[in-house]
Every structure is written in structure tokens, then in C-alpha cells.
Amino acid sequence: METAENYLVKGDPLLEIKDLKVSFKTDEGIIPAVDGVNISLKRGHTLGLVGESGSGKSVSTWAVLQLLPKSAIIHKGSSIKFHCKDGESVELTDFKSKSREIRNIRGGEISLIFQEPMSSFSPVYTVGNQIMEAVRAHRDVSKEEAEGIAIDMLSRVGIPNPKRRFKQYPFELSGGMRQRAMISVALSSNPSLLIADEPTTALDVTIQAQVLNLMKELQEELGMAIIFITHNLGVIAQIADEIAVMYLGGIVEQGTRHDIFHNPKHPYTMNLLRAIPRLGKTDGGRLVAIEGQIPSPMERPSGCCFHTRCSEYMPDRCNVNIPQITQISPEHTVRCFLYES
Amino acid sequence: MAKFMLQRFIGMMVTMLFVSILVFIIMELPPGDYADRYVFRKYAGSGMQITESDLRNIRHELGLDKPAYVRYSKWIYGIVTRFDFGPSFAFETSANVVIGQRIWLTMAILFSTLILTYTISIPIGIYAAVRRHSIVDYSLTVFSYLGLALPNFLLALIMLYISVNVFGASVGGLFSPEFEEASWSFAKFVDLLKHLIVPAVVLAWSATALQLQTIRATMLDELNKLSVTAARARGVSEWKLLLKYPARLALNPVAGSIGFDINRIFSELPIIALVLGLPELGELLIRSFIDLDMFVAGAILLMLTFLVVVLNFVSDILLAILDPRIKLQGG
Known part of the structure; x- marks a missing residue:
């Protein structure tokens, strides 16, 4: 055990992302991919990032390691603060993508594993x-x-x-x-943070379970924190301490695993949970689906992004203003007008 | 790996056997034989009457009256046991002597062309891919398409003009007059290199253009692979990453196409040789067909195809070394 690591205590702050905004330059113009994400992760904890494809889960974590393609722009005012093993804290957005500083972070402090194990080698x-x-x-x-x-x-x-x-x-x-x-x-x-970008999606269910158990064992052994990206709520329930639900580039609800699964507040979260197939709950016979399609990032809805598909849609409010973060409990936040007083 | 090489080696031997039969058929194809030609050359204008029996005697003397399979076996036996390619009727000596130095000079042109092609196309192709859509990338593309579009003989003439007028080199040939008869020395070698530049540049230009585009395209494919991002994510520096992953894979198509390049060089070489006055094999091949000097023609065809087959074998081995997926599935 290296001496510096003795000062590292589980539960100390590790990663703080504040107001992260990422856009992509394309032939059709500038497309926003991540719009004001806030994440804070403590040493040794596991955060689950859930959301549909294109919700900005991968983009926001790749931005942490400055791995985004050249066409990506991280907006000014975005902050990604990371606390290194030696006790120093660094601002990752200050590092250029080819700099020695970020290379030391990559693999040394923060590691990344991908969805397709075949093409990652x-x-x-x-x-x-x-x-x-x-x-x-x-x-x-x-x-x-x-x-x-x-x-x-x-x-x-x-x-x-x-x-x-x-x-x-x-x-x-x-x-x-x-x-x-x-x-x-x-x-x-021996990194302090492992970002797992849908690591079990390409595997069949039994192997999935093995890999999840392995990650949990290694976390106990090595003490690293994990950001686990998935669209599979069943997987997230097994591994995450905290969960952030993303929709169209923003976090709509964030809380402990208990909060999200047993006390969901945002209509999107509630719909996602209702869409999970369960054994023994066959009374309706059909799975619940969320109405409509995820809008193209080119045509972001005004106001609250989710209002086009929301069952609780309030005209003249949801499609006009952007809801602020509302605190439900110290660890549970939601962005929805239903809870704004 | 040993098994793979052995398989390929046996395949190569079988190929050479069929090639030799094919070459022999080609040697037999032209109407008439050297006996007619010999008589025409020796006695035309002398007023002598040549009878059918005289012709038959000459044929017998030259061994042309035996059935084809006997002549084929004799020919191959001579080559395999004594490295004797038979007589040259036109030069009245052995084919080996006629071909002699020309085979080395042909190989000198071939290898200098190949070396020039790869030393230019590999680094520049990689660079163009990394700096894609830059001015350097675009101008390289234009420059290489220029080489593809210009006919070779025209390019050879332009290069010849430049080398004579700007660099003061002697016109044509592979040696300056003062070295023509001299024995081998370092100065003669340097002189040879100077004369190799023009044919090598002319022959290499279009090959370089093609390879450059292949390498650039493969690099662009490979640069976006997840495995490259994965290596970057484990903290590997950008240059090491580039050389270890995409550049290494961009070499595969190059190694695999050495055989095509050689084929193209051999088919373009006679025209260039004609323009530049190079004493190489292709030009001699055409002359020996005109003279019906069939053993010389056969020897040249056999040597050129042998070079192509051997270098294809080398290309296969190289590819197997570069790409582990190949030997495991093939062997």
C-alpha cells in the first residue's frame, strides 16, 4: 500500500462535475449533447447513470477524460474537478486532450471500459x-x-x-x-475511479451477472469508485449507491438507489420503472411503454425537454420555462414543475 | 508458422511448374522456328540455293526436330541441374551470357522502385491521414493523382529532360560512358544510383500514388476504432498510439500488395526502358521475340515470373507476420 493512499478515505469527495455543457459541430450546425449536468461522486461509491440512447450518458463521462472527438466543444463555465491520489485536486477541463497531465489521469486515476469488449482490444x-x-x-x-x-x-x-x-x-x-x-x-x-460505459450490454445474462459480481468484489478489494452507465435498470439496481436519470442531455432526477426505485418523483423516472418487465406481475398482460419518441437533439423541445411525452404536461408552463432543481431530501433532487412551489 | 511457410513454399513450386509449361507453350507459339530465321539471316543475298534437306539438317543441328515434350524436358533438366537456359541463336552464345548483367540491372531498378515507393508512401500516407483535410493532405492528393494520370513514357521524357538539363546527367543508359566498361567500384555504384533515380521515380510515382491513398484510407478507418480510444483511455501517448495501432494495421494492405506492384513495374518497365535506353530484360524480351530467339525469351519470362512468384511468397509471409489472424486461420 502506497503511503499517500492511507489518507484516502471512503466517502471523501472524488469527482465534482458542475454545469457541464457539451455540443458537437456538425454540417447541420451545432448540436447540444449535454446541457448543464451536475454530478458529485464520493470515493468508493457507485453512481449509476441511466437513460435512453442519445441522452448524453457517454458524452458526459468521455468529457471527463477529454476523450471526445475534435468536433466536440466543452462550453466555458463547465467544471470537472477531480481529487487525485496524492491529495491534490485538478480541473480536468483545463487540460488539453493530448497533454501529459490528462494522460497521467487516464488509466492512472480514472479508467474507462466500453460496451464492446471485442473492439476495445x-x-x-x-x-x-x-x-x-x-x-x-x-x-x-x-x-x-x-x-x-x-x-x-x-x-x-x-x-x-x-x-x-x-x-x-x-x-x-x-x-x-x-x-x-x-x-x-x-x-x-489502481485507479480511484472506474467509468464503465455499458460494460454488460453486449454480454448474455449469466455472464452479465458474473461481471457485475466481479466488479463489486474488486470494488471492495481495491476501493475504487464506479460510474456505471447503462440503460438497464435491473443492472443498476444491483450495483449503484446513487442513481442519476438522464434525458436529452440533462439529469432529470438524482437520488439514492432507494429514492429512485421506491420514491421516484419525475414522470420520466416513474414511466421508466413502470416499463420494466417483472416476474409474477402479468395482470395487465402488456408492458407499459413511454408515449412517443425521444426527440432529435436538433429539435430540442422548448421549456422542459420531456414535456412532449409527459403525462403530467401543464400547458403554458412546461413548454415555456425550464424547471429548476428541486430538493426533495438532502440527497434527492428532481427537475420538474410538479415539485416547484 | 513453419507449417504455413511450408504450405506456401510447396504452392510456389507447383506454380513454377505450371509457369514453365506455359512459358514453353509461348515459346512454341510463333509461326516458323529459328531454322527459317537462321537460313534467312546467313544466306539471304548470297545467292545460295537452300533446299528442304538443308533446312532439315540445320533443324537437327539446333535440336529443333525432336518432339515438344523431349525438348521441354531437356530444357527444364538443363535449368534445374546446370542452371543452363539453353543457347541464344541470335547472339550465337548461351542465353545465360545474353541475359547476364541485365537481370541484375533489372532487379536493381525493381528494388530501387519498391524502396522508393514504400519509403515515400508509408510515412506520407500516415501523415496525410492524421492531418486530414489540411492543405498538406489536399496537395499530396493532387500530386499523387498527377502521377496516376500522366502516361509513364511522357513522365520519363520530362524527367529525362530535367535530369540532363538541370543535373547534367548523361542521357539514358544505366552508366555514364566512363564507367560503362570499368570494373565494379564505389564510384561506379554511385554512378549507377544516379542513373537509377529517373526510372525509379517514373515507375514509383503511380505505385506511390495508389499506396498512399490505400494507407490514408486504412489509417482513417483505424483511427476511429474503439481499440484506439481504449488505448488512449489507458494513458498511452498520442504518437506511440498512432504508430502502434493504426499505422501498424495500415501496413497490412501494403504488405499484401507487393506482388501487384511488382507485376505493374514489370509491365511498365519495357516502355520506360525504351525511352530511357536502359539495358534491362523487358526490352531484350521484345527483341528476342522479334528474332524468334526463343530460349532467351523463355529464360527471361521464366526469370521474371520467378521473381514475381518469390516476391509474392515474401509478401504472404510478411502479411502473416504482421497480422496474427492470418496464420492462425490459414495454418
């Missing part, structure tokens, strides 16, 4: 080569030492016969195995 290098690359990017170790660390990481994520797997190419591993290997790459430098 390059097919022309062995799994071992790519883990060693991650190790040597952050630690001044020899090739032999890096190999030892890599093999140790592979066995830690539950890959049997890690010495053999180390020498194999990604296409020789199964989907679940590859995602485990990807996790071992991400955790090889």
Missing part, C-alpha cells in the same frame, strides 16, 4: 501486450515486472490459466473473458 496484439502497455504507461517497471503485474491482474479478474491467456490474442477469448480482461487493463494501475 486491438486484434493484432496479444491480450498481455495490451495490459502491459497500461501498466507501463503509469509505472516505471521493467518488461518482466510488468508481465508479472499483468498476469496477476488477469488472475484477479477470475481468468483461469492467466499465463496462457496472457499470450493469446483477443479473438481467442470468449466475450465474457474479454470483458474481464478489459477490466484487468482498466484496474492495472
Whole structure:
């Protein structure tokens, strides 16, 4: 255990995103993707980010690591504050995407794993080569030492016969195995934050459960915080301490897992929960769907973004003004006129 | 890997066998044979009467009266056991002597063209992809399409004009007059390199243009791959990332197309050689067909195809080394 890490206490602030706004330059003009997101995450905690495709879940987390393509603009006034292992806190939006500072953060402090374990590995290098690359990017170790660390990481994520797997190419591993290997790459430098961008979506249900359990075990062992991005509420219920529900680039409701699942306030959250299929609840026979389609980001509705699909729509209010954040309890916030006094 | 190489090697040998049969058929194709030509050349204008039996004697002397399969076996036997490609009727010596130095000079042109093509197209293709839509990218594209659009012989003439008038090189050939008969020395080697520049640039231009576009396109594909973002997300520096992932994969199509490049060089070379007066094989090949000097023609065809087949073999091996997916599925 490195001495600096002894000062790191679970529950201390780790990541604070304030008023994050990201837009994309396209041929059709500038398209807003993330519009004023606030997130704060404590050391060792797990935040679940839920939302439909295109709601800005991935964009807001990729912005943290400055991994967005060149066409993306992070607006002035956005702030992403991160507390490093050495106790210093840094403003990540100040770093250029190719700077040494952000490279030290990437993989060293914050790691990212992706939805498709197949394409996250390059097919022309062995799994071992790519883990060693991650190790040597952050630690001044020899090739032999890096190999030892890599093999140790592979066995830690539950890959049997890690010495053999180390020498194999990604296409020789199964989907679940590859995602485990990807996790071992991400955790090889002991980051304090793991961003998991739909890590279980491409896996079948039994493998999904295994990977989720593995992530929980590793979190207890290594103490990292996790931001878990998914559109699967069932998955989020298993792993998250806090949940943020996103819709069209903004967070509509945020609270503890208990708040979101047992005391949802926003009509969108309530609809999402109603849309989950449940065993034994077959009385209606049909699943509830949310009315309408998610609007194109090119034509953002005025006022509250959700008013076009909302069952509680109040004319002249929801489509005119943007609702402010309302505090339900110290940890539970919602953006909806139903709760604004 | 050893198994893969062995398989490819056996395949190469089978190819060469069929090629030799095909070459022999081509040698037999032209109407008439060297006996007619020989008589015409030796006795035309001398007023001598040549009878059918004289012709038959000459044919017998030259060994042209035996059935085709006997002549084929004899020919191949000579090549395989003694590296003897048979006689040259026109030059009245062996084909080996006639081809002699020309094979080395042809290979010198071939390899200098290949080296020039890859040393220019690989780094520039990578650069153009990384700085895409920049002025450098666009001007490179225009420049390379210019090479594709201009006919080779015209390009050769322009280059020749420039090299004579601007650089004061001697016109045509592979050596300056003072080195023509000299034995090999460093100065002669430098002189050869100077003369190789024009044919190499002319031949390499269109190949470079094609390779450049291939590399640029592959790079653009690879740069957007998730595996590259994943490597970036683990803190790898931008340059290392670029060279290790997209650039490495952009080499695959290059390695795979060496064979095509060689084919194109060989088919374009005779025209360039004619314009530049280069003593290489293609030009000799055309001359030997005109003279019905079939053993020389056969030897040249065999050597050129052998070079193509061997370099294709090398290209296969290179590709298998570069891309691990290939040997595992093929072997």
C-alpha cells in the first residue's frame, strides 16, 4: 500500500462535475449533447447513470477524460474537478486532450471500459501486450515486472490459466473473458475511479451477472469508485449507491438507489420503472411503454425537454420555462414543475 | 508458422511448374522456328540455293526436330541441374551470357522502385491521414493523382529532360560512358544510383500514388476504432498510439500488395526502358521475340515470373507476420 493512499478515505469527495455543457459541430450546425449536468461522486461509491440512447450518458463521462472527438466543444463555465491520489485536486477541463497531465489521469486515476469488449482490444496484439502497455504507461517497471503485474491482474479478474491467456490474442477469448480482461487493463494501475460505459450490454445474462459480481468484489478489494452507465435498470439496481436519470442531455432526477426505485418523483423516472418487465406481475398482460419518441437533439423541445411525452404536461408552463432543481431530501433532487412551489 | 511457410513454399513450386509449361507453350507459339530465321539471316543475298534437306539438317543441328515434350524436358533438366537456359541463336552464345548483367540491372531498378515507393508512401500516407483535410493532405492528393494520370513514357521524357538539363546527367543508359566498361567500384555504384533515380521515380510515382491513398484510407478507418480510444483511455501517448495501432494495421494492405506492384513495374518497365535506353530484360524480351530467339525469351519470362512468384511468397509471409489472424486461420 502506497503511503499517500492511507489518507484516502471512503466517502471523501472524488469527482465534482458542475454545469457541464457539451455540443458537437456538425454540417447541420451545432448540436447540444449535454446541457448543464451536475454530478458529485464520493470515493468508493457507485453512481449509476441511466437513460435512453442519445441522452448524453457517454458524452458526459468521455468529457471527463477529454476523450471526445475534435468536433466536440466543452462550453466555458463547465467544471470537472477531480481529487487525485496524492491529495491534490485538478480541473480536468483545463487540460488539453493530448497533454501529459490528462494522460497521467487516464488509466492512472480514472479508467474507462466500453460496451464492446471485442473492439476495445486491438486484434493484432496479444491480450498481455495490451495490459502491459497500461501498466507501463503509469509505472516505471521493467518488461518482466510488468508481465508479472499483468498476469496477476488477469488472475484477479477470475481468468483461469492467466499465463496462457496472457499470450493469446483477443479473438481467442470468449466475450465474457474479454470483458474481464478489459477490466484487468482498466484496474492495472489502481485507479480511484472506474467509468464503465455499458460494460454488460453486449454480454448474455449469466455472464452479465458474473461481471457485475466481479466488479463489486474488486470494488471492495481495491476501493475504487464506479460510474456505471447503462440503460438497464435491473443492472443498476444491483450495483449503484446513487442513481442519476438522464434525458436529452440533462439529469432529470438524482437520488439514492432507494429514492429512485421506491420514491421516484419525475414522470420520466416513474414511466421508466413502470416499463420494466417483472416476474409474477402479468395482470395487465402488456408492458407499459413511454408515449412517443425521444426527440432529435436538433429539435430540442422548448421549456422542459420531456414535456412532449409527459403525462403530467401543464400547458403554458412546461413548454415555456425550464424547471429548476428541486430538493426533495438532502440527497434527492428532481427537475420538474410538479415539485416547484 | 513453419507449417504455413511450408504450405506456401510447396504452392510456389507447383506454380513454377505450371509457369514453365506455359512459358514453353509461348515459346512454341510463333509461326516458323529459328531454322527459317537462321537460313534467312546467313544466306539471304548470297545467292545460295537452300533446299528442304538443308533446312532439315540445320533443324537437327539446333535440336529443333525432336518432339515438344523431349525438348521441354531437356530444357527444364538443363535449368534445374546446370542452371543452363539453353543457347541464344541470335547472339550465337548461351542465353545465360545474353541475359547476364541485365537481370541484375533489372532487379536493381525493381528494388530501387519498391524502396522508393514504400519509403515515400508509408510515412506520407500516415501523415496525410492524421492531418486530414489540411492543405498538406489536399496537395499530396493532387500530386499523387498527377502521377496516376500522366502516361509513364511522357513522365520519363520530362524527367529525362530535367535530369540532363538541370543535373547534367548523361542521357539514358544505366552508366555514364566512363564507367560503362570499368570494373565494379564505389564510384561506379554511385554512378549507377544516379542513373537509377529517373526510372525509379517514373515507375514509383503511380505505385506511390495508389499506396498512399490505400494507407490514408486504412489509417482513417483505424483511427476511429474503439481499440484506439481504449488505448488512449489507458494513458498511452498520442504518437506511440498512432504508430502502434493504426499505422501498424495500415501496413497490412501494403504488405499484401507487393506482388501487384511488382507485376505493374514489370509491365511498365519495357516502355520506360525504351525511352530511357536502359539495358534491362523487358526490352531484350521484345527483341528476342522479334528474332524468334526463343530460349532467351523463355529464360527471361521464366526469370521474371520467378521473381514475381518469390516476391509474392515474401509478401504472404510478411502479411502473416504482421497480422496474427492470418496464420492462425490459414495454418
